Amino acid sequence: MIETLLPEEVRAGEAFGADGSAVLHPEEAVLVAAATEERREEFTTVRGCARRALAALGLPPTPVLPGKRNVPQWPAGVVGSMTHCAGYRAAVLARDTDLVAVGIDAEPDLPLPRGVLESIALPQELVWARTPVTGAARLCRDRLLFSAKEAVYKTWYPLVGTELDFDDAALSFRTDEHLPAGGPRRGTFRARVLRPGTAPDGRPVTEFTGRWLAERGLVVTAIAVPARRAA
Numbered sequence: 356m357i358e359t360l361l362p363e364e365v366r367a368g369e370a371f372g373a374d375g376s377a378v379l380h381p382e383e384a385v386l387v388a389a390a391t392e393e394r395r396e397e398f399t400t401v402r403g404c405a406r407r408a409l410a411a412l413g414l415p416p417t418p419v420l421p422g423k424r425n426v427p428q429w430p431a432g433v434v435g436s437m438t439h440c441a442g443y444r445a446a447v448l449a450r451d452t453d454l455v456a457v458g459i460d461a462e463p464d465l466p467l468p469r470g471v472l473e474s475i476a477l478p479q480e481l482v483w484a485r486t487p488v489t490g491a492a493r494l495c496r497d498r499l500l501f502s503a504k505e506a507v508y509k510t511w512y513p514l515v516g517t518e519l520d521f522d523d524a525a526l527s528f529r530t531d532e533h534l535p536a537g538g539p540r541r542g543t544f545r546a547r548v549l550r551p552g553t554a555p556d557g558r559p560v561t562e563f564t565g566r567w568l569a570e571r572g573l574v575v576t577a578i579a580v581p582a583r584r585a586a
C-alpha cells in the first residue's frame with residue numbers, strides 16, 4: 356500500500372498486524388524491555404518491516420536505534436521513515452543518492468479526538484477539515500490533515516534538524532478524480548513550511564509535496580524529497 360505513494364526507488368516493508376516472526380537485536384530489545392506489550396509488538400513488527408526494506412536495498416539486517424529526538428538511525432547512505440498505528444506498521448527506505456528525505460505516517464480513518472483539530476490546524480485548514488466528505492469518497496479530513504502534518508515533521512526533522520510546530524506548515528489537499536466507487540481514495544498534498552530551514556546540501560526547505568491514500572480503514576501519507584542530480 357505505502358509503495359504506491361512513493362517513487363520507484365523506495366523500498367518498503369509493511370504489516371497489517373503483529374508479525375510474530377520479527378526479532379529484535381539485543382540493543383533494540385533493551386529499549387522496550389519495560390514497555391507495554393503493545394509498544395513492544397509495534398516496535399518489533401516495524402523493525403521487521405525495516406529489515407525487509409533493508410534487504411530489498413541489498414543491505415544487511417542492522418539494528419534500527421533511535422537517535423536525537425527519536426529519529427531512526429539508518430545505515431550510512433540510506434534515508435528512511437517508519438510508522439505504526441492500530442492495524443498497520445510500515446518502514447520505507449531509499450538510497451540518499453535518490454532521496455534526501457522521506458517521511459510517512461499512518462492513522463485510522465476515524466475522526467480525531469475532540470479538541471485535537473483545533474490545536475493542530477491553521478484557520479484555512481480548519482475550514483477545509485470541517486467540511487465533511489460523504490458518499491463513495493467518504494474520508495475523515497481532520498485525520499488526513501493530522502497524518503500529513505506528522506509526515507511533514509518526519510521528513511523535516513531528520514533533514515533540517517530543528518523543531519517544527521503544527522502551525523509552522525500550511526497544508527492543502529487535492530483528491531484524484533474518477534476513482535471507482537467503494538475503492539480506495541487517494542490524492543496529493545502540498546505543505547508550505549512557514550519557518551526557515553536549510554537542508555545539509557544548502558538548499559532552503561520551503562515546501563514539500565506528498566501523496567495520500569485512504570484504504571482498509573486507514574489514512575496513509577507520504578513525502579519524498581528527491582536528491583539533486585548532477586547536471
Ligand SMILES: CC(C)(COP(=O)(O)OP(=O)(O)OC[C@H]1O[C@@H](n2cnc3c(N)ncnc32)[C@H](O)[C@@H]1OP(=O)(O)O)[C@@H](O)C(=O)NCCC(=O)NCCS
Pocket residue numbers: 397398401421423424425426427436437438439440459460461504505507508509510512513519520521522523524
Ligand atoms: C514523532 C512523531 C512525529 C511520531 O508520530 P506518531 O504519529 O505519534 O507515531 P508513528 O507511529 O506514526 O511514528 C513513530 C515513529 O516515528 C519515528 N520518529 C520518531 N521521532 C521522529 C523524528 N523526530 N523524526 C523522524 N521520525 C521520527 C520513529 O521511527 C517512530 O517509531 P519507533 O518509536 O518505533 O522508532 C510525533 O509523536 C510528534 O512528536 N509530533 C509532534 C511534532 C509534529 O508533528 N509537528 C507537526 C509539524 S507540521
